[in-house]
Amino acid sequence: MSGIKFESYESESHILNPFKGFTEETHIVEVRKDPLLGDKSVYNPALKDKVKFFFAECDAGLIEKLVEDSAKTCIFCGDNLEKNTPQYPQSLVPEGRIRIGEAILFPNLFPVSKYHSVIALSKAHFLKLSEFSPEIIGNGLRAAQQFVNTVYVHDQEAAFVAVNANYLFPAGATLVHPHLQMLITPSAYSYHERLIQACFKYSQENGSEYYPDLIEQERAIGSRYISKTGGWHWMAAFSPMGINEIVAVHESDNDFGKLSNSDLIDLAYGISRVLTLYDRLGHLSFNYSILSAREPADGKGFRCILKMISRQNLYPNYRNDDYFLQKLLQTELIINLPEEIAMITRNYFKEGRNV
Numbered sequence: 462m463s464g465i466k467f468e469s470y471e472s473e474s475h476i477l478n479p480f481k482g483f484t485e486e487t488h489i490v491e492v493r494k495d496p497l498l499g500d501k502s503v504y505n506p507a508l509k510d511k512v513k514f515f516f517a518e519c520d521a522g523l524i525e526k527l528v529e530d531s532a533k534t535c536i537f538c539g540d541n542l543e544k545n546t547p548q549y550p551q552s553l554v555p556e557g558r559i560r561i562g563e564a565i566l567f568p569n570l571f572p573v574s575k576y577h578s579v580i581a582l583s584k585a586h587f588l589k590l591s592e593f594s595p596e597i598i599g600n601g602l603r604a605a606q607q608f609v610n611t612v613y614v615h616d617q618e619a620a621f622v623a624v625n626a627n628y629l630f631p632a633g634a635t636l637v638h639p640h641l642q643m644l645i646t647p648s649a650y651s652y653h654e655r656l657i658q659a660c661f662k663y664s665q666e667n668g669s670e671y672y673p674d675l676i677e678q679e680r681a682i683g684s685r686y687i688s689k690t691g692g693w694h695w696m697a698a699f700s701p702m703g704i705n706e707i708v709a710v711h712e713s714d715n716d717f718g719k720l721s722n723s724d725l726i727d728l729a730y731g732i733s734r735v736l737t738l739y740d741r742l743g744h745l746s747f748n749y750s751i752l753s754a755r756e757p758a759d760g761k762g763f764r765c766i767l768k769m770i771s772r773q774n775l776y777p778n779y780r781n782d783d784y785f786l787q788k789l790l791q792t793e794l795i796i797n798l799p800e801e802i803a804m805i806t807r808n809y810f811k812e813g814r815n816v
């Protein structure tokens with residue numbers, strides 16, 4: 462039986478507003494709890510009109526200059542990649558690097574996990590969000606999966622995969638050139654581990670699996686459910702951990718290494734749809750992570766999951782979109798309600814699909 466509860470509560474805040482002659486103003490703050498982890502996010506409807514205060518428009522001139530300047534020294538552009546990026550030992554990857562279409566996978570020069578790969582996604586040094594095609598993303602995911610399965614053969618301890626994207630400086634990328642970073646670890650990193658442990662606890666307490674229950678309930682409620690692409694269910698997170706968070710959950714598989722080619726294509730298609738949404742909302746910077754657990758993992762009920770968020774826009778002297786609330790209190794601010802984001806994202810999944 463499903464044990465999922467979508468809990469929220471409201472509190473009132475009173476201030477004397479100087480811009481309204483110090484008359485009393487009441488703010489209603491809604492606090493939402495993530496149904497699996499209990500992590501909180503907060504929503505004040507008054508902030509919705511202040512979205513420009515939080516996210517000014519991208520500065521096209523600044524971006525053009527940034528792209529032009531960074532292209533001159535980019536180690537992922539053209540022949541530079543061959544000369545300046547590391548290779549895996551032949552015993553692991555005979556060619557040293559994995560190439561699929563324009564995607565090229567190679568080791569990170571400064572790994573932060575047992576296996577830490579970088580995947581340059583395109584020949585192009587810069588892509589608008591609407592230019593991240595399903596083919597470009599899909600080839601990157603296929604290169605990632607090929608490496609995961611190579612590592613699986615060599616290393617029985619390699620159990621947890623996180624395929625991650627940082628796009629542009631507000632998202633933490635040090636290079637402009639579109640790329641992914643993949644970590645393969647013997648033990649999952651913090652959030653990934655919390656998800657897996659919470660799924661196991663949920664199964665023990667409820668006698669059913671968390672993600673299948675979540676899919677069923679979100680489909681029944683409907684307001685945050687967006688679309689289905691193959692085995693992937695796309696939803697807006699009830700209590701998001703980032704701005705405009707969209708989640709995709711695979712209905713049956715928990716291991717990225719075992720996903721079928723059509724699973725990867727369906728995932729890439731959905732990512733490209735969400736990036737097009739972010740583009741139309743005026744955003745340019747984003748993060749996403751695809752999390753996986755190899756069998757036999759202790760995470761009964763865990764599924765391969767994608768979490769995707771937009772980040773701060775690029776303009777001079779921009780402020781970071783993480784402040785004490787997110788970094789230290791681990792509480793996210795909701796600017797657009799998940800139910801509203803789901804409503805507009807559905808339109809992007811309805812557009813004609815050619816892949």
Ligand SMILES: [Zn+2]
Pocket residue numbers: 532535536537538585586587638
């Ligand atoms: Zn480049």
